[in-house]
Amino acid sequence: MKPFDVAFHHATPHGVMSAIHIPDSPDPVPEEVLARLPAEEAAHARTLKGYRQPSFVGGRLALRRACEQLGHQVPPILPDARGTPVLPGTLSGSVSHKRDLAIGMVGSSVHGTLGVDLEDYGPARLGIADSVLRPEELSAIAPLPDARRWIAILVRFSLKESVYKALDPHVRRYVGFHEAFVEPDLQGGARIALHLANAEGPFTAEGRYDWLHGRLVTSVRLRRA
Template identity: 30%
Template sequence: MTALWNTEAHAVEIAPPRNLPSFAAFAVSHPSEPVPAVDPAEANLITASMVPARRDALARGRAAAHAALRAIDLDSGPILSGPNREPLWPDGVTGAITHTAGFGAALVAPTAATDGVGVDLEERRLTPELWDHLPRPEEREWLDDLATAEREAAILALFSAKESVFKAFFPRVGTFFGFEQASLSPTPSGFVGHLLD
């Protein structure tokens, strides 16, 4: 899922990457491709204590980020990490990186066009913990209206959408927040959401 923050509407639009506006770019590093080399400054982010899968994921995420930045002509050097492991984007750029199951993906956009973006890939099954802690009461209402198989897919999409929302907002607010602080409603193309106080 991808998230684009609209400050004027005080809302986040969440949708699969195929629904992106023209000012944003999405890129993927596929596990069937060789693990990409990283910028020497980014190599310092990869430590010997990391398991190989984590090192590969970091390299794939950074490679996807650079590909997305090149797509909007804003690739200008290494993407380092901040104190909370968040990517530090070039001036004038907002972005998010995700990785799972050997894939790395990134979504970027100019800050002149949007205040934040988020992206998330998930490879997991519905667990009781997700059902117990993820949906807010108003989200449970529309989830309860779905058939069991649809509900399992929807709760996973909801989880991914909320992860995308957090990635879109974190650079602006600088604090972590829980699932209960984002309220999402389904739309024909994905979700629309709001952060709650």
């Protein structure tokens, strides 16, 4: 396992995903790794401090590999003013990272904007439920035993982070966790209903979740209804 090498590729109904190993260290990314990025992306990376630099570089390498899987060589992928990675108009993409892994997912923009999120399984933080879940979501998970309840909270939390990323290019504001209802099914899909405080939209959104290499990956595809 070499830092900044591909960890795995994965095809999903929302797009193709590539994962890149990143070093769990705040050390500057070596110049030979930055050289794998277009000059503008490398220049942006050099402005980032500590862990942000390797995570940004890992995310951009992942996005670029995912684009290649779809047969696209894309120009520099820079963040917009709110942090969304900007891809050419025919593509939608999203990034997520944990300390040692970055993922990038890319799909066709015909199907809408994309949001992706990566989560470790543990440690369980049952206490986040009240701030992340709506009352009807809390009722749905209340009867579950503790171990299953944590998974139920984590999947919903992650789906909401994915909602946030897919939705941000449309609404361009902070969206709270209570502004989305998510209901995972048992087949890796999830129903999503938005309750947007500013009544933007309407939007249609669909969610997916998957356990890959011991981690949770969720994605959301969202477009104007």
